[in-house]
Amino acid sequence: MKRSERKISGRANNISDADPIDKVQIYGAGTAGSFLYVLLKQSGFKVGIKDIRKEPDCKCAWGIMYREANKIYKKIGIDLQDYVLARPEYVITNKIEFKNKNVVIFDKKKLLEDVWKEIEFKEIEADILVDSTGHRRALLPAIKEDKIYPTIQTIEEHRAEENIYVYACKTGYAWAFPLGNNRWHVGAGDIDETKATELIKKLREEFEFRKDHEICKCKGKIRLLPPSKCKPFVSKNIVGIGEAIGCVSGLGEGNVPSLRSAEILYDCLVNDELDKFESMIMDEFRWIEVEHKFIEAIQEGKRLTTLLLLPKVVAIESKRSAKLSVRGMRRLIKLLK
Numbered sequence: 058m059k060r061s062e063r064k065i066s067g068r069a070n071n072i073s074d075a076d077p078i079d080k081v082q083i084y085g086a087g088t089a090g091s092f093l094y095v096l097l098k099q100s101g102f103k104v105g106i107k108d109i110r111k112e113p114d115c116k117c118a119w120g121i122m123y124r125e126a127n128k129i130y131k132k133i134g135i136d137l138q139d140y141v142l143a144r145p146e147y148v149i150t151n152k153i154e155f156k157n158k159n160v161v162i163f164d165k166k167k168l169l170e171d172v173w174k175e176i177e178f179k180e181i182e183a184d185i186l187v188d189s190t191g192h193r194r195a196l197l198p199a200i201k202e203d204k205i206y207p208t209i210q211t212i213e214e215h216r217a218e219e220n221i222y223v224y225a226c227k228t229g230y231a232w233a234f235p236l237g238n239n240r241w242h243v244g245a246g247d248i249d250e251t252k253a254t255e256l257i258k259k260l261r262e263e264f265e266f267r268k269d270h271e272i273c274k275c276k277g278k279i280r281l282l283p284p285s286k287c288k289p290f291v292s293k294n295i296v297g298i299g300e301a302i303g304c305v306s307g308l309g310e311g312n313v314p315s316l317r318s319a320e321i322l323y324d325c326l327v328n329d330e331l332d333k334f335e336s337m338i339m340d341e342f343r344w345i346e347v348e349h350k351f352i353e354a355i356q357e358g359k360r361l362t363t364l365l366l367l368p369k370v371v372a373i374e375s376k377r378s379a380k381l382s383v384r385g386m387r388r389l390i391k392l393l394k
């Protein structure tokens with residue numbers, strides 16, 4: 058649905074003037090929207106949800122931080138363990154090894170299909186509208202200097218050790234994720250498709266992933282801006298969550314941040330504290346701001362800033378995803394100098 062076609066329904070145009078909110082219409086039943094729908098429904102809210110897709114397509118975004126995601130999904134009765142395809146031992150980036158602590162590869166399509174079984178798709182007259190339309194941000198005002206990267210990806214068969222393989226350059230990276238049974242998800246995101254294709258070529262050369270075993274391929278898009286650059290989060294009676302408001306890390310992690318942003322909105326609605334939503338999002342995702350600053354410094358060739366931010370980013374990721382040895386850290390510094 059185009060923003061210009063959307064009639065803002067509901068009894069108030071300015072949320073802060075409204076009575077407690079009990080009717081919510083969600084647009085976008087992806088990671089954040091579908092989770093929010095079930096949470097609200099469980100708590101007795103009247104909820105409508107709509108998506109432009111007929112069913113969850115693969116979109117291949119299958120890496121997730123197990124601890125955080127499992128805790129969040131438990132709230133709607135989902136055990137993430139049932140969807141885990143692989144637990145890679147290492148994340149190998151430009152030949153530097155990170156010991157994986159928390160990243161699993163999961164079957165996102167199957168998980169979303171199961172959540173969709175709980176959903177009755179319909180539109181209702183609501184107090185607020187939720188924009189969870191991901192990179193499309195179909196309801197909230199457009200972002201002036203938006204940064205949306207194209208991605209290309211394939212599923213392929215290979216015999217390789219079950220690690221996550223990454224080939225990164227200044228503006229993007231290519232990845233190979235194990236999906237179990239010798240199936241791999243190979244893809245890349247960069248400022249344009251030509252660069253992304255080039256990155257995949259480099260990844261194939263570096264890790265010996267030959268091209269001749271493609272099972273399927275598709276394209277996607279990802280917003281690579283932090284929340285601070287995706288304001289407003291709230292406009293009239295529209296509230297954004299997920300990628301629509303920049304809940305994607307500088308390294309492209311959007312699954313847990315999107316879920317977490319939905320959880321924050323849920324807490325605000327239950328406690329009748331929507332006025333705190335923006336500050337709560339900013340507090341929660343300080344680490345995302347740091348990662349984006351780091352990536353920006355690399356892209357702009359600001360070496361000192363890059364090196365100053367590096368220990369912070371390594372500390373964030375050692376806590377969230379994968380740990381770097383002292384030797385690895387030395388190699389990384391050398392690479393970034």
Ligand SMILES: Cc1cc2nc3c(=O)[nH]c(=O)nc-3n(C[C@H](O)[C@H](O)[C@H](O)COP(=O)(O)OP(=O)(O)OC[C@H]3O[C@@H](n4cnc5c(N)ncnc54)[C@H](O)[C@@H]3O)c2cc1C
Binds near residue numbers: 118189
């Ligand atoms: C190729 C690729 C790989 C990725 N890999 C990872 C990864 O490994 N790990 C990770 O953590 N993150 C990854 N991400 C990022 C992550 O997938 C997203 O950040 C996350 O899914 C965002 O969740 P969301 O709910 O905000 O949006 P989405 O999950 O994108 O959902 C948006 C939904 O809105 C619907 N929609 C769009 N327009 C409208 C409209 N006008 N009306 C109604 N519905 C609409 C769409 O159909 C969709 O269902 C990847 C992204 C891409 C593109």
